[in-house]
Amino acid sequence: MGLFQDFRFGLRILARSPGFALVAIVTLGLGIGANSTVFTLVNGVFFRGLPYENPREIVSVRSLQQPQGFGGRISWPDYQDLRAEARSFRDLGAYSTASVDLSDEDSFSERVQAAMITVNTFGLLGQSPALGRGFTPDDAGPDAPPVVLIGHGLWRSRYGGDPATVGRTVRVVFGNETVARYRTIVGVMPEGEGFPNGAGMWIPFTPGEEDPQRDRRSLQVFGRLGDGMTLEAANTETETIATSLAAAWPETNENVGTAVFPFTDLGGDREIRAVFTGLQGAVTFVLLIACANVANLLLSRAVGRMRETSVRTAVGAGRWRIVRQLLVESLTMSILAGVLGLGLTVFGVRTFWNAVADTGPPYWLSFPIDYQVFAYFLAVSVASGILFGLAPALQVSKTNVNENLREGGRGSTGSIRARRLTGALLIGEIAMTLVLLVGAGLMIRSLLNTQRTDLGFDPANLLTARLTLRPSTYPEPADRVAFADRLLERLSGIPGLEGVAVASFAPAGGAAGRPLRLEDREPEENVPETGPQTWSVAVVPGYFEALGFDLRAGRAFDPTDGQPGAEVAIVNEPFAERYWPGESPLGRRIRISNAEDAAWLEIVGVGPAVLQSSSDQDPSVQPTVYVPFRQEPGASAQIVARSGLPAAVVAQTIREEVRRLDPELPLYDIRGVEEMLRLRNWPYRVFGSLFAIFALIALVMSSVGIYGVTAYAVGQRTQEIGIRMALGARNRDILLLVLRQGMIRIAIGLAIGLFFAWAVSRILESVLVGVTPTDPLTFVLIPLILTAVTLAACLIPARRALGLDPADALRTE
Numbered sequence: 001m002g003l004f005q006d007f008r009f010g011l012r013i014l015a016r017s018p019g020f021a022l023v024a025i026v027t028l029g030l031g032i033g034a035n036s037t038v039f040t041l042v043n044g045v046f047f048r049g050l051p052y053e054n055p056r057e058i059v060s061v062r063s064l065q066q067p068q069g070f071g072g073r074i075s076w077p078d079y080q081d082l083r084a085e086a087r088s089f090r091d092l093g094a095y096s097t098a099s100v101d102l103s104d105e106d107s108f109s110e111r112v113q114a115a116m117i118t119v120n121t122f123g124l125l126g127q128s129p130a131l132g133r134g135f136t137p138d139d140a141g142p143d144a145p146p147v148v149l150i151g152h153g154l155w156r157s158r159y160g161g162d163p164a165t166v167g168r169t170v171r172v173v174f175g176n177e178t179v180a181r182y183r184t185i186v187g188v189m190p191e192g193e194g195f196p197n198g199a200g201m202w203i204p205f206t207p208g209e210e211d212p213q214r215d216r217r218s219l220q221v222f223g224r225l226g227d228g229m230t231l232e233a234a235n236t237e238t239e240t241i242a243t244s245l246a247a248a249w250p251e252t253n254e255n256v257g258t259a260v261f262p263f264t265d266l267g268g269d270r271e272i273r274a275v276f277t278g279l280q281g282a283v284t285f286v287l288l289i290a291c292a293n294v295a296n297l298l299l300s301r302a303v304g305r306m307r308e309t310s311v312r313t314a315v316g317a318g319r320w321r322i323v324r325q326l327l328v329e330s331l332t333m334s335i336l337a338g339v340l341g342l343g344l345t346v347f348g349v350r351t352f353w354n355a356v357a358d359t360g361p362p363y364w365l366s367f368p369i370d371y372q373v374f375a376y377f378l379a380v381s382v383a384s385g386i387l388f389g390l391a392p393a394l395q396v397s398k399t400n401v402n403e404n405l406r407e408g409g410r411g412s413t414g415s416i417r418a419r420r421l422t423g424a425l426l427i428g429e430i431a432m433t434l435v436l437l438v439g440a441g442l443m444i445r446s447l448l449n450t451q452r453t454d455l456g457f458d459p460a461n462l463l464t465a466r467l468t469l470r471p472s473t474y475p476e477p478a479d480r481v482a483f484a485d486r487l488l489e490r491l492s493g494i495p496g497l498e499g500v501a502v503a504s505f506a507p508a509g510g511a512a513g514r515p516l517r518l519e520d521r522e523p524e525e526n527v528p529e530t531g532p533q534t535w536s537v538a539v540v541p542g543y544f545e546a547l548g549f550d551l552r553a554g555r556a557f558d559p560t561d562g563q564p565g566a567e568v569a570i571v572n573e574p575f576a577e578r579y580w581p582g583e584s585p586l587g588r589r590i591r592i593s594n595a596e597d598a599a600w601l602e603i604v605g606v607g608p609a610v611l612q613s614s615s616d617q618d619p620s621v622q623p624t625v626y627v628p629f630r631q632e633p634g635a636s637a638q639i640v641a642r643s644g645l646p647a648a649v650v651a652q653t654i655r656e657e658v659r660r661l662d663p664e665l666p667l668y669d670i671r672g673v674e675e676m677l678r679l680r681n682w683p684y685r686v687f688g689s690l691f692a693i694f695a696l697i698a699l700v701m702s703s704v705g706i707y708g709v710t711a712y713a714v715g716q717r718t719q720e721i722g723i724r725m726a727l728g729a730r731n732r733d734i735l736l737l738v739l740r741q742g743m744i745r746i747a748i749g750l751a752i753g754l755f756f757a758w759a760v761s762r763i764l765e766s767v768l769v770g771v772t773p774t775d776p777l778t779f780v781l782i783p784l785i786l787t788a789v790t791l792a793a794c795l796i797p798a799r800r801a802l803g804l805d806p807a808d809a810l811r812t813e
Helices: 002-016 018-047 076-085 121-125 152-159 231-248 270-314 319-359 371-397 401-405 412-451 477-491 573-579 647-661 673-680 682-716 718-726 731-767 776-802 806-811
Strands: 058-065 089-103 110-117 147-150 169-174 181-188 201-204 217-225 256-262 462-468 497-503 512-515 533-539 568-572 589-591 601-607 624-628 636-643 668-672
Touching: 018 270, 018 319, 018 371, 018 682, 058 231, 076 089, 076 217, 076 231, 089 121, 121 217, 217 231, 231 256, 270 371, 270 412, 270 682, 270 731, 319 371, 319 682, 412 682, 412 731, 412 776, 462 647, 462 673, 477 497, 477 636, 477 647, 497 533, 568 573, 573 601, 573 624, 601 624, 636 647, 647 668, 668 673, 673 682, 682 731, 682 776, 718 731, 731 776
Parallel strands: 110 201, 147 181, 533 624, 568 601
Antiparallel strands: 058 217, 058 256, 089 110, 089 169, 089 217, 147 201, 169 181, 462 636, 462 668, 497 636, 512 533, 568 624, 589 601
């Protein structure tokens, strides 16, 4: 009954001070909500595992090539030996992935992400088809009828969810196959299934002619741990098996080890881990700042409750009884704040998912508030109540009963201790806020750097689509050139298309890295290992005109360029400025090959500085060489179209024209360049915004905390200020009296904060773009902003002190 009475009494105390309760609960709710939100994200990315029963049992078995330590894939014979000998697993499965072209009599050809899986795969995962049947051992035989499983999304989008799809025959073509192979759809997997990497189609793995070779490591191996087995035990056993294989097959397996990891392990992705580590640290600081603020609020009320606790002590209440009562009050506030924080968590997670849902997250990724998240949420709520409530409770319980019960007693000793504790908490707040602001500043500067990149072109209304010409249909370079010519001829006459071209890479879509030799350089300057490198893009005649790019000098390509004896190139401005600064490159010759018999290319034009890099870590325009598509007609190419029509209309128009030319040729990766750039920069946009929000919350909390403590201190020193004013103190003296303590705390907090900000910024180094972890602008500007804001928080109560009437101040109790 004692705790229940304490809880009821705590509620009555909060009800008597609704303003105080509201401020404390909202402050804590923000801190708890931010913490629970980020932990929910971390739990979904790192801890939840695959969406199957007992997901922690599902592991990945990877090869390790010593001493480098990399590898991953395992050969078919090694997989068979591991499966036969390992006892740590219920079973082992294997798969490989590829993009395939799917077509049939009634619909267009479509590129699908497929997985070639051992027939025991879905049995291992505990997953059954939603329609039809799964694979059986008979499906993997060399003479078995070719079958296929399809995903629920493909079934809906391509076949309209028709149950009669099961039993249908489709054409499936792998990129390296010369002919299409007809396969029968035997089942449809449940909605959301995409093992292993978002696959939409599954084909039984059948070893080919090269698969029995031990040095052909082409399979990803996974398994499910046996009952009571651990990762450590599985690692030990597989490493023992790998050692025996190395002894038996030294030519292929020497120095080849194995390692077992959780299947969804992203520990090797330094950027992802760095961002989430930074976010978890940021919200921890937000919560600590919130706790410090509420602790200061409680300390400011402590003097007012001295007489109450003294009376309770005088009638027999022990110190622990007083501390328990005050802690129950604090826990009551933290529980109410937790309810608000839980609502903020649901809202925050939903907002985050809406921001990243179209960026291609792993199919297994989800952010439910499961038992782990709820346990973390409860732990944070309770720990927060104890954290911010313990120091004030201990402070109030150290009460001098005689002094506090005397009329007018102020408990001066307790007030001094309270002021010291309050000062320490404020210094901590300022330091943590500075660390948060520096981290947010670095992320925001990275975001701005990615968005300030001069693309060299207008991405609006620019659409790209990729196609890959199969060697069986287009075996010769002339065949690929002829196809491109026919396609452009058909597309150029379509109303609404303002310009259309074909290139090996679209703007901002990447380029091919090539060695570079300059004819007018000495031979020692053109050593392939140390000589200059460049990027190249193959484009059709009319490419620059179609996309609205103005050449800076020379001419564009014409239809005869690229034929034997007419090998030419166009270089961009950064290329010309790097190798012939202040000179014209026209007429000079370059070679973008290490082969001695490769043709020298005459530079006939200088193009604009157009961004080709597809990396968000390298947004700069690199030296680039454009060559005629006829000169280097690759099998993979991109159609680039500019049109004011809706993107879906343009895509459908291009797809229909491609289908008329080749019904089995799929068009894929169809997207606008603006969308492509947006998706490429999403981590900086989303995570930069989160850092900024958390830092802003921390800044507001710190400012409010400094204001509240300073205002309370002014109230406590009202009589002293009145005496000083009565004795002739000037306004400047009073102002300095009030500001001095705040300025000392700000200086100490900044010094501590700068040290930790310097250390913490190193964590974000791998995700920063165009800014160093110790960026001088950030480390100078952020402390100035924080100083200005905190001084402003001190000035408000200081100015109020200047307006005191000495007579009224002297009468203040």
